[in-house]
Structure formats: structure tokens, C-alpha cells
Amino acid sequence: MIKKIALVFVLLLLVGCHAKKSVIVTQKDDRYNSNRNKKTTVSKPTKPITVNGTVNDYIANYKDVAMSNMKNYGIPASIILAQGILESGAGKSSLAVTANNHFGIKCHNDWKGESVLKDDDAAQECFRKYNDPSESFKDHATFLTGRNRYATLFELPKDDYEAWAKGLRLAGYATDPNYPQKLISYIESYELYQFDSQVLGKKFTLNKKKMESAPVADSQAQGEYEVQKGDTLFSIAKKFNLDVETVKQKNNIIDNSLYVGQKLRLK
Numbered sequence: 001m002i003k004k005i006a007l008v009f010v011l012l013l014l015v016g017c018h019a020k021k022s023v024i025v026t027q028k029d030d031r032y033n034s035n036r037n038k039k040t041t042v043s044k045p046t047k048p049i050t051v052n053g054t055v056n057d058y059i060a061n062y063k064d065v066a067m068s069n070m071k072n073y074g075i076p077a078s079i080i081l082a083q084g085i086l087e088s089g090a091g092k093s094s095l096a097v098t099a100n101n102h103f104g105i106k107c108h109n110d111w112k113g114e115s116v117l118k119d120d121d122a123a124q125e126c127f128r129k130y131n132d133p134s135e136s137f138k139d140h141a142t143f144l145t146g147r148n149r150y151a152t153l154f155e156l157p158k159d160d161y162e163a164w165a166k167g168l169r170l171a172g173y174a175t176d177p178n179y180p181q182k183l184i185s186y187i188e189s190y191e192l193y194q195f196d197s198q199v200l201g202k203k204f205t206l207n208k209k210k211m212e213s214a215p216v217a218d219s220q221a222q223g224e225y226e227v228q229k230g231d232t233l234f235s236i237a238k239k240f241n242l243d244v245e246t247v248k249q250k251n252n253i254i255d256n257s258l259y260v261g262q263k264l265r266l267k
Contacts, residue, residue, distance in 0.1 A: 055190060058090040063195055065137045070199045073141040074154050077195035078161045079168070080137065082186040086261060089228045091133070094118070099129035103140040119230065159196045161187050182261045227262040240266050 059081060066077040066084075087104045088096035095101045099116045107115050107126035114129040130136045144150045149171050156163045165180040165187075173179070187193055197204035225236060233256050237244045247253070250265045 054090045054092060055085055055186075058085055059190060059192070061091070062133070062137065065134050067195050067199050069137055069141045070158070070196070073145050074158065075141055075144060076158055076161055076164055076193075077199060078187045078192035079164045079183065080140070081190075081192050081195070082161075082165075082183040083140070083168075084137070085186050086182055089226075093228055094230065095127060096133070099127060100133045100136055101127055101130060102133055102136045103143075105136075105139060105143060159193065159200060159202070161193055161196065176259050178259065178261075225264045225266055227258050227260055227264065231258060232256075233258065236264065236266075242266065 062081060062084060063077070066080040069075060069080055070077040084091075084102045087093075088102040091097075091102065095104065095116075095118060101116075105128050106120075107128055111128055115126050116129050117124040118127055119125070120127075128136075128139065130139070144153070150168075150173075153164060153167045153171065156167060162180075162184055165183040168174065168183075169177070169179045176182075194204045225240070227236070233244045233247055233253075237247045240247075244256075247264065247266070248256075
């Protein structure tokens with residue numbers, strides 16, 4: 001009889017522990033619908049890579065392809081560059097480094113190229129892999145032009161980057177409510193609208209002083225860190241030899257939510 005009572009107690013304890021487990025479901029935006037059954041190439045997990053003073057280099061490397069895509073597809077070069085900077089951490093994110101994927105586009109049913117697996121909204125999700133970053137830029141352009149939900153964007157003036165930034169959010173490109181302002185901030189800080197003017201044949205005078213003093217994507221040297229895709233409070237705290245509660249207190253964070261581009265104080 002005692003053995004039976006003990007067995008029932010153990011079973012109830014196991015059921016109780018299982019009931020406490022929960023699964024967090026995050027809202028996915030249009031870019032991130034993936035084909036989970038597709039055969040993929042597994043990429044090794046990498047630590048978040050900080051971006052330090054590389055934004056101007058990124059602009060120099062990809063301004064020509066952005067302007068070319070503006071001519072061929074009608075997407076403002078300023079928007080293309082701002083999205084690339086934001087989504088790829090100025091080319092330094094693990095996805096950009098391992099897969100040349102600068103816009104975080106996952107595998108869809110029509111993708112027949114190579115791919116990598118990376119933890120995102122769920123474990124080991126399928127992302128597109130490109131042989132060269134320029135292929136990622138082209139795929140981003142065809143992604144926007146090939147979907148009806150973005151059709152209204154192409155009715156906007158090509159030099160109205162504010163309308164485009166807001167339109168992308170409304171069309172479902174990103175779920176982050178601050179996404180438009182982040183794009184606009186990069187465009188205005190680095191005067192990315194100059195490339196729109198060049199394509200449209202408009203006069204533009206570059207403010208070199210402003211460009212040189214523009215904020216970089218990560219100001220780690222000043223005791224700040226800009227959240228990259230894949231970061232968690234735990235990984236950031238561990239990286240800087242802090243505990244999670246200290247990071248939360250320094251930044252007045254109530255829960256464990258973070259968003260890409262968020263600036264955290266670490267000193």
C-alpha cells in the first residue's frame with residue numbers, strides 16, 4: 001500500500017512540473033515565413049558580433065548595388081541601405097557573415113538555392129544562403145516587387161524615404177513598431193538620401209562633417225551595446241561579464257524583451 005501511494009505521488013509531481021512548462025509564440029512578419037521541410041545546410045552557432053565603426057564602410061561597399069537596384073526595381077537606395085545596415089548589423093551579423101544574407105529572408109516554398117539553419121523565432125529555422133552579398137540585395141528587391149502586399153509602396157515618390165519606411169511597416173515587412181524610425185534615423189544620420197538624388201538626377205551637397213560625426217551602429221566604446229538579431233539578455237550579460245538583473249536595472253527593463261537596434265547601457 002505504501003509503495004502505491006509513493007508511486008502516485010511521483011506521478012503527480014511529474015505532471016505538475018510538465019504543466020509549468022510554456023512555449024512563447026512570437027509574431028512573425030512576412031519575410032520570415034520559412035519552409036521547415038526543406039533540406040538545409042547546418043551552420044554552427046556563433047556569438048553575436050558587435051558593430052563598431054563599420055557603417056560608413058558598409059555604405060561605401062554597397063551604395064552602387066543599392067543605386068542599381070533603385071534604377072532596376074524602383075526601391076529607394078536610401079531604404080535599401082538602411083534596411084541592410086539595420087538587418088545585418090552593417091554586414092557583421094552571423095547571418096550576413098555565414099550566408100551573405102543581409103535582409104534576414106528565410107526559406108520560402110519557391111527557394112531552390114542553398115540555405116543555413118539558425119535559431120530565430122524557433123530553433124534551427126531555414127534562412128537563404130547566397131554566394132555573394134549582391135545576390136542578397138537582388139533577392140530583397142525581387143522579394144518586395146514580387147508580392148502584392150508591397151504594391152502600394154511603388155506608388156510613393158522615390159525620394160520620400162519617410163513614406164517608404166512607414167509603408168514597409170504597414171505592409172507587414174516588420175512587426176517592430178519602431179522599425180520606420182530606425183530606418184529614418186540611419187538615412188538622416190548618414191545622409192543616405194544622397195543616393196536617391198543621384199539616381200533621380202537631383203542636385204545634392206554632401207555634409208561631410210555630418211557624415212564623419214554620424215553615430216555608428218554600435219557605440220560599445222562609450223559603454224553601450226546595440227542589440228543584434230539573435231541576442232538575448234543572458235547572452236549580452238555574459239558577453240560583458242554582467243548578470244541579467246544588472247543589465248535590466250541599468251536600462252530600466254521590466255521584462256526580458258529586446259528589439260534589434262535597441263541601445264543598452266552597460267557601464
